[in-house]
Amino acid sequence: MRSSAKPPSVKLPAKPLRRTARAPAPKPYHHGDLRRVLIDAALQLVGEGGPDAVSVREAARRAGVSPGAPFRHFPSRDALMNAVAEEAQRRFRAEIEAALAEAPANNPANNPPNNPLGRFRSLGLAYLRWAMKNPTHFEIISSRRFFDHDKAAGVSQDNAELIDLAERTLAEAFAQGQLRSADLKQVQIAGRALVYGFARMNIDGHFPRWGVADAEGTAEAILDLFIEGIAKVPGRSA
Amino acid sequence: MRSSAKPPSVKLPAKPLRRTARAPAPKPYHHGDLRRVLIDAALQLVGEGGPDAVSVREAARRAGVSPGAPFRHFPSRDALMNAVAEEAQRRFRAEIEAALAEAPANNPANNPPNNPLGRFRSLGLAYLRWAMKNPTHFEIISSRRFFDHDKAAGVSQDNAELIDLAERTLAEAFAQGQLRSADLKQVQIAGRALVYGFARMNIDGHFPRWGVADAEGTAEAILDLFIEGIAKVPGRSA
C-alpha cells in the first residue's frame, strides 16, 4: 500500500532539469491548482480502496507536496472528504437526470401514455445502476461519517433535488390513479429504503452470502417487485 | 474520553500483598480474563461512538493493561472487532427469535390461523426494532470493513440461521397461497434490502433529512406497505 511513485496524471511542466543552464522550472514551488489536484487524488483513492483509504498524507504525496500543504486548502480531512462527496454527488445526480431524460414523460412504449410510475421506476433503476457501478463513490455520499452532512451544502443540495424529483413523480403517479396507497411519503421512504439497502448490501459485501451474482439484474427484479406492490391493480379494492 | 478507571467486573484472584501487611492488591500482573474484558470494553466503545471509536489502545487502557497486551489475545484489531461482532450478532439473533416466539404459529388474533406471512412480518419488525435501538451494534455486524466476514464463523452462522428462518417462513406463506409472486428468493432479497436499507438510513443519519421523527413507527409502516405489496389479494390476477 505504500506508494512513493508520483501520479502520472499530475502535469509536470516540461522536464525539470536541475542544474543545467537552460533549466526551466524545477517543479514550481507554488502548485498550479493544488485544491483541484488533491480532490482528484482523493477521488482516485476512494475508487481504489473506498473512503477509508483516503488519507491527507497520501493525497499530498500523489500531488507531490508536503504533508502540511493540503491544510492550506482544506481545514481538515473531513473538509477534503466533503469536497470529494460533492463531486461524487454531482456525478450521481447528473447520471440519474440523464437516464430520466431518456425515459421521457410521453414514452409511446409505455402504457399509459405519460406514465409517471414508469418514470419513478426509471429513477430507481438509474439509482441502482449507478450505485452498482460506483460502489465506493456511492458509499462516500451515503455514509455520514466521512463529513458533516449538514454542513455539506453542495451534497445536500443535489440530494434534495433528487428527493424532490422522486416526490413530484410519485405525486403525478398518484394523481393519475396509478398508486394504491395515498400515503406518498411512506411509499417514497419505503422505495428509498429499498434501493438504499440494496446498494448498501452491495457495498457491505453481502451479495455472495445471498447468492446474488448478477447484481444489476437482481436490482431490476426487486425494483419491479416493489413497483408492482405499490401499483393499483384492477380488481384490487384500494 | 480518556478513562484510566479499572473495570469493576474483573475478578482479582485473592490479594497479592505487596509491601505493607494489610495492603490491598496493587493490580495483579496477570489479568483475570483479559480477553473477555477487552471485548466488553470494545462493546462499550462501539455503543459510545460507533465502530470507528474502537481502538485497541483505548480498550487496553480501559482494561488497565499496556498497549501491547491485547495482542496476546487477538492477533489484530480486526480480530477484536470480529469477537465484538459475534457478540452483537448473537444478541441480535436472540432478540429476533424471542420476538418470533411471542408471535407463534397459531396466533388466534391473526387471520388466517397459522399465518406465516404474519410471522414474516414479525420477523421484519423485530429486525427493525433491534436495529433502531442498537444502531452502533447493528453497524458493526452489517458493515464488512471491520473484519473479514468470511472468516467470522460465528457471525456467519447466526446470520445464516436468520436467513434460513426467513426463507422457511416465506416458503410456508407461499404454500398457503399468501404470496402473489412465486419467486421467493427475490421476495426475500427485496425484503432484506428494505429492512437493511431502513436500518442503514438510520445509522447513516438520513432521517432528519427525510423528516422521519418516529423511526420505529415509520419502520412498521413501510414494513406493512411491503407486506401488502407481496401479499396475494382477492381479485388480483397472479
Added chain:
DNA sequence: ACCTGAACACCGTTCAAGT
C-alpha cells in the same frame, strides 16, 4: 500568498525483557 519540514499527539503492531 503558498509551501516546506519538523514537531506533536495519536494509532496498530512487534518484541525483547520482565514476572
Added chain:
DNA sequence: ACCTGAACACCGTTCAAGT
C-alpha cells in the same frame, strides 16, 4: 504463560520558517 514498555511506521494537524 502472560504482561510491560520501548520501539517502529504510520496517521491528522500545527506552525515557524522559507520562497
